[in-house]
Amino acid sequence: MKELVDEMNIGCHVSIAKSVDLAFDRAKKIGCSTFQVFLKNPRGWAFKEISKEETERFKKKYSNYNISPVVAHISYLPNLASLDDEIYTKSMDSFRQEIERCVILGIPYFVIHSGSYKGGTFQEGFEKYVESIQKGIDFGKRKVTILVENSAGGGRTLTGSFVNINAILKEINDSKVKVCFDTCHAFSAGYDISSQLGVSNFIAEIETTIEMESIAIVHANDSKTGVGSNRDLHEHLGLGKIGKIGFSELINDSDLRKKPWILETPIDERRTDVENINYLRSLINK
Ligand SMILES: [Zn+2]
Ligand SMILES: [Zn+2]
Known part of the structure; x- marks a missing residue:
């Protein structure tokens, strides 16, 4: 049964501070077999150059470290559904540059957060978001899956429900667009994945909407706030409202366990990343 345990691909979000390739060393040090990064300071619009040497070191480590896949996450400020021209232009510029970095570094996955249709209708935001993703496929030269x-x-987010996400996927209808399933967000959006029945209902909903194959990776985060709270407050695994039962049901699902699981849990004195990874591994049925 050891094989099944080894099959699980688990990692964390790690920093690219000082040099982008150091993300590999940080990931290796804490026992990640996959990891996620931002490709720029996530809190601003500015880009700091990534040198040729950094890129070369990154690619070398990507072939040598046996840590895969590397996933990049879009910075916080872009709103790919924005109906404000100025914000939209800035958002698309950042989106393009970040995806171009994925191409240069050989990163196959780029996670985008939901757009917001503030100032307009759902339909207007939906159309903008779809158009942005279509452009993103080209920015990534079809080498990057969004x-x-x-x-x-x-609020006015587009991707709180898997019915809406399915509509987005169907509209684009391209294999270069898949889904990142975030456990905290799903719970906060109203999917009660804290019990056995809740998880089986959730999986049934996935099967009738986006389908399991569309989920490329899982973001494993517990939630500080209750089901349907619509808050985005990540908690250490098992210490939040999803809890131990929820995570053990999710991680032992025969399809979900085959996906890369990436933690975006808090950085504080209660738990380290290593402890969260070990906690998740301890829930896997042997
Ligand atoms: Zn997430
Ligand atoms: Zn979140």
Whole structure:
């Protein structure tokens, strides 16, 4: 049965501080077999150059470290559904540059968060978002798969429900667009994945909407707030409202366990990343 355990591909979000290739060393040090990065400072619009040497070191480590896949996540500010021309232009410029970095570094997956249709209708935001993703496929020269992440719902986000995500996928109808399933966001958006029945209902909903094959990766985060709260507050695994039962049901699902699982849990004194990874591994049925 050891084989099944080894099959699980688990990692964390890690920093690219000082040099982008150091992400590999940080990931290796804490026992990740996959990891996620931002490709720029996530809190601003500015880009700091990534040198040729950094790129070369990154690619070398990508072939040598046996850590795969590397996933990149879009920075926080872009809104790919924005109906404000100025914000939209800035958003698309950042989106393009970030995806171009994926191409240069050989990163196969790029996670985008939900767009917001603030100032307009759902339909207008939906059309903008679809158009942005289509452009993104070209920015990535078809080498990068764009992963639409489900949101915590509420406000004017487009991806709180898997019915909406399915509509986005169907509209684009391209194998270069898949889904990043975030457990905290799904729970906050109203999918009660904290029990055995809840998880089986959730999986049934996935099968009737986007289908399991569309999920490329899982973001494993517990939630500080309750089901349907629409808040995006990540918690250490098992210490939040999804809890131990929810995560053990999810991680032992025969399809979900084959996906790369990436943690975006808090950085604080209660748990380290290593402890969260070990916690998740401890839930896997032997
Ligand atoms: Zn996430
Ligand atoms: Zn989140």
